[in-house]
Amino acid sequence: MQRQSRDHFDASTIPDDLAPIATTLSTMLPGDWRSMRPVIDRLKCVKCGLCWLFCPVQCVVEKPRWFDFDLAVCKGCGVCAQECPHRAISMIEELGR
Amino acid sequence: MTVDAAAPAQTSNRPSFVVCEGNEAAAIGVGLARPDVVAVYPITPQSSLVEHLSQMIADGRLKASLMNVEGEHAVLCGLQGVALAGGRTFTATCGPGVAFMFEPYVRTPGLRLPMVAALVTRDLLSPQCVWGGQQDAMVVREAGWIQMYCETVQEILDTTVMAYKIAEHRDVMLPVNVCHDGNYLSFGVTRVELPEQTAVDEFLGPPSINWHIALDPLRPMGVDPLTGGSGGAGPRNFVRYRKGQCHGMQNALRVIREVHAAWGERFGRYHAPLVEEYRLDDADYALVTIGSMTGAAKDAVDVAREGGEAVGLIKVKTFRPFPVEAMTAALAKVDRIGVVDRSVSFGWNCGPVYQETLGALYHTGKPIAATSFIGGLAGADITVEHFARAIALTREAQFGRSPREPLWLNEND
Numbered sequence: 001m002q003r004q005s006r007d008h009f010d011a012s013t014i015p016d017d018l019a020p021i022a023t024t025l026s027t028m029l030p031g032d033w034r035s036m037r038p039v040i041d042r043l044k045c046v047k048c049g050l051c052w053l054f055c056p057v058q059c060v061v062e063k064p065r066w067f068d069f070d071l072a073v074c075k076g077c078g079v080c081a082q083e084c085p086h087r088a089i090s091m092i093e094e095l096g097r
Numbered sequence: 098m099t100v101d102a103a104a105p106a107q108t109s110n111r112p113s114f115v116v117c118e119g120n121e122a123a124a125i126g127v128g129l130a131r132p133d134v135v136a137v138y139p140i141t142p143q144s145s146l147v148e149h150l151s152q153m154i155a156d157g158r159l160k161a162s163l164m165n166v167e168g169e170h171a172v173l174c175g176l177q178g179v180a181l182a183g184g185r186t187f188t189a190t191c192g193p194g195v196a197f198m199f200e201p202y203v204r205t206p207g208l209r210l211p212m213v214a215a216l217v218t219r220d221l222l223s224p225q226c227v228w229g230g231q232q233d234a235m236v237v238r239e240a241g242w243i244q245m246y247c248e249t250v251q252e253i254l255d256t257t258v259m260a261y262k263i264a265e266h267r268d269v270m271l272p273v274n275v276c277h278d279g280n281y282l283s284f285g286v287t288r289v290e291l292p293e294q295t296a297v298d299e300f301l302g303p304p305s306i307n308w309h310i311a312l313d314p315l316r317p318m319g320v321d322p323l324t325g326g327s328g329g330a331g332p333r334n335f336v337r338y339r340k341g342q343c344h345g346m347q348n349a350l351r352v353i354r355e356v357h358a359a360w361g362e363r364f365g366r367y368h369a370p371l372v373e374e375y376r377l378d379d380a381d382y383a384l385v386t387i388g389s390m391t392g393a394a395k396d397a398v399d400v401a402r403e404g405g406e407a408v409g410l411i412k413v414k415t416f417r418p419f420p421v422e423a424m425t426a427a428l429a430k431v432d433r434i435g436v437v438d439r440s441v442s443f444g445w446n447c448g449p450v451y452q453e454t455l456g457a458l459y460h461t462g463k464p465i466a467a468t469s470f471i472g473g474l475a476g477a478d479i480t481v482e483h484f485a486r487a488i489a490l491t492r493e494a495q496f497g498r499s500p501r502e503p504l505w506l507n508e509n510d
Contacts, residue, residue, distance in 0.1 A: 011318070014308065014309045015309070015341070016337065017337050017338060017340060017341025017344070018209045018270060018309045018310065018338075018341055019207065019208045019209045019309060019310040019320075019321060019338070020321050020322055020324055020334070020338060021309075021310050021318045021319060021320060021321070021322070022318060022319030022322040023317075023318050023319070026319075026322065028323070028325065028329075032326070032328060033326075
């Protein structure tokens with residue numbers, strides 16, 4: 001089968017003011033955008049996994065007795081708090097950066 | 098390369114000239130440039146251009162893929178993919194077609210894709226109309242495309258080929274609209290000299306379309322990612338690309354001159370690249386024109402000259418980028434001008450070419466009387482008599498006493 005890819009070409013050989021291209025993975029994570037953050041009540045969480053299922057950016061991480069959130073990735077949409085059947089997640093305002 | 102019709106020396110069976118309409122001349126020019134993919138959605142008065150191209154491809158005279166698409170938006174989206182894969186492309190549209198194409202249309206210059214598209218200029222709706230006028234091209238003059246307006250059918254063919262060389266120049270890398278007047282040029286039939294295919298091949302060279310941005314499994318890259326928000330490097334990234342686009346446009350002024358000069362040397366036909374000065378050096382006042390109306394305007398200037406009038410003419414060929422220096426040099430030679438537009442600037446209650454000529458006048462440092470004439474809307478004819486009237490009124494105009502109203506040449510026709 002014909003080889004479909006090779007090492008990334010050297011983007012520095014073309015002018016950097018033409019059209020935007022990306023040859024490396026962007027580290028820009030949606031955590032930068034957040035104005036509200038989810039906070040879990042560990043006693044109420046039963047690890048049903050609904051928050052994990054609904055999270056649009058897949059920032060829910062599993063802990064031994066509860067689910068928690070990767071705040072570098074969480075964009076603060078609040079879907080998890082809305083969907084949690086045990087009201088274990090509340091959204092609080094982000095203060096400062 | 099201009100071959101006399103009587104000269105028998107032909108290296109091929111191909112005739113040295115044909116008699117054809119402007120849309121066919123555009124199609125012939127496209128054929129000579131050998132695009133890889135053509136996608137054109139028919140629309141009056143561009144439709145016969147599609148028919149000529151389709152026939153050329155069906156006959157095997159043009160080895161290109163004809164992409165049948167459902168509308169102008171898909172035309173340009175599809176052709177962007179072709180260009181990103183390295184192919185030379187062509188399309189043509191006008192009026193409502195440009196409107197439907199607008200979203201990918203404004204994106205093309207930012208992707209720095211050197212595409213060529215004919216704009217067979219047509220007046221915009223409403224009132225309902227299917228006839229010529231330059232309103233469509235003027236509406237999109239800030240979209241970032243290069244715009245060159247042709248005066249003759251021959252100039253359409255020559256400019257269409259030259260457009261590829263201009264667009265694909267490494268210092269430019271921008272899309273080009275070759276504008277020709279709907280009805281008057283699109284269906285105007287005249288003798289047209291044909292360049293030899295081998296000479297055009299040498300003139301253009303092989304296409305180099307996607308060296309900077311590509312859909313290519315061998316060079317994996319994200320095409321046109323976000324430049325970033327306001328929190329990080331986003332603003333300076335965006336400015337860098339915008340500035341690069343402006344530099345490309347300014348470089349185009351030089352490249353357009355170079356390519357026109359090279360075309361003249363090679364094929365014997367010299368077209369004014371940016372601005373043409375006609376009988377201007379000893380003129381006291383001048384008309385400013387754009388597009389096919391210039392022929393009748395030159396006739397009117399000749400008639401007035403015979404009557405002892407010191408009148409000249411300035412024709413704009415390249416309107417985007419605006420040739421500020423060439424225009425300033427021409428305007429500095431006269432002390433009154435009358436600008437004739439085939440479209441309307443609703444914001445300034447005048448013609449767009451008039452409005453931009455006033456901008457260039459600032460650089461002469463010399464305020465002079467300037468009158469805005471609007472004619473030829475929706476296919477109306479601007480005759481030698483109309484231009485004679487414009488010449489007489491331009492001669493009488495005095496600075497500071499010009500009416501803040503355009504003069505509508507076909508108002509009583």
